[in-house]
Amino acid sequence: MELLADPNLLKQHCHAWRAQGLSIALVPTMGFLHAGHLSLFDHARTLADRLVVSIFVNPTQFGPNEDLDRYPRDLPRDLELAAAHGADLVFAPEAQAMYHPDHAAWVDVPELGRGLCGASRPGHFRGVCTVVAKLFGLARPDVAVFGEKDWQQLAIIRRMTRDLELGVTVVGRPIFREPDGLAMSSRNVYLTPGERAEAPAIRQGLVLVQGAVRSGELDVGRLGLMFRAHLAEKLSGARVDYAEFVHPEALSPVVRVDAPTLFAVAVFVGRVRLIDNILLEV
Numbered sequence: 001m002e003l004l005a006d007p008n009l010l011k012q013h014c015h016a017w018r019a020q021g022l023s024i025a026l027v028p029t030m031g032f033l034h035a036g037h038l039s040l041f042d043h044a045r046t047l048a049d050r051l052v053v054s055i056f057v058n059p060t061q062f063g064p065n066e067d068l069d070r071y072p073r074d075l076p077r078d079l080e081l082a083a084a085h086g087a088d089l090v091f092a093p094e095a096q097a098m099y100h101p102d103h104a105a106w107v108d109v110p111e112l113g114r115g116l117c118g119a120s121r122p123g124h125f126r127g128v129c130t131v132v133a134k135l136f137g138l139a140r141p142d143v144a145v146f147g148e149k150d151w152q153q154l155a156i157i158r159r160m161t162r163d164l165e166l167g168v169t170v171v172g173r174p175i176f177r178e179p180d181g182l183a184m185s186s187r188n189v190y191l192t193p194g195e196r197a198e199a200p201a202i203r204q205g206l207v208l209v210q211g212a213v214r215s216g217e218l219d220v221g222r223l224g225l226m227f228r229a230h231l232a233e234k235l236s237g238a239r240v241d242y243a244e245f246v247h248p249e250a251l252s253p254v255v256r257v258d259a260p261t262l263f264a265v266a267v268f269v270g271r272v273r274l275i276d277n278i279l280l281e282v
């Protein structure tokens with residue numbers, strides 16, 4: 001497995017593969033890999049001849065008071081895991097290599113990025129879109145694979161890719177969960193043992209809402225209250241950042257679950273903000 005930090009070398013490497021007629025899959029990550037990432041690599045490996053994994057804690061998607069400096073990092077371990085899960089190349093640049101000092105171009109999908117996580121993380125999706133567009137430009141992959149835990153991110157990247165004709169097939173993969181249901185996230189390491197023990201209540205709340213929909217409760221006001229009451233009971237010290245029912249692609253709010261609807265939540269457990277979602281089918 002090749003390790004590259006220079007964007008130009010990534011470009012050259014991928015160009016050479018394409019010249020040999022080889023297809024390329026890209027899985028962009030911020031590292032500190034967990035089983036969720038590895039499942040993305042395993043799947044991506046089946047979609048193309050070569051697998052490129054990027055590991056880059058992208059500064060432009062973090063707000064001034066967010067966890068950029070303390071975001072967990074472990075490159076040696078990540079490299080071992082990526083190699084074991086079929087990566088042909090890991091691209092792990094420094095921020096200065098990815099952003100010129102006078103970097104001035106941004107990619108944004110404001111209509112989809114305003115609500116949900118975008119409301120409490122202004123500028124976040126602009127940073128995500130910009131770095132993903134740059135990675136697409138460098139590697140020019142045939143296919144790129146993302147997890148559905150960040151559903152809003154996935155919807156935005158799909159729209160960006162479609163609207164800008166980037167020529168990449170964007171594939172979403174189901175949320176990978178711990179055995180107790182907690183969605184896997186690099187940020188789970190921040191949880192105290194007590195918080196970690198209670199955090200699966202988030203997933204249980206989503207399943208509770210799904211059960212209520214299946215039993216005929218379609219009113220999002222009542223469903224939302226059900227979720228909040230469940231968390232108040234089961235997850236001491238949790239603060240709901242948002243718990244919203246939206247159209248799965250347009251991400252616009254809905255008032256009744258009478259068509260497939262995404263129920264997306266962000267919950268502060270102590271200082272850690274966790275996100276999760278469930279697609280409600282009627």
Ligand code: PAF
Nearest residue numbers: 028029030058128131150
């Ligand atoms: O989901 C992530 O880890 C990041 O937002 C991504 C897509 C790698 C862009 O930095």
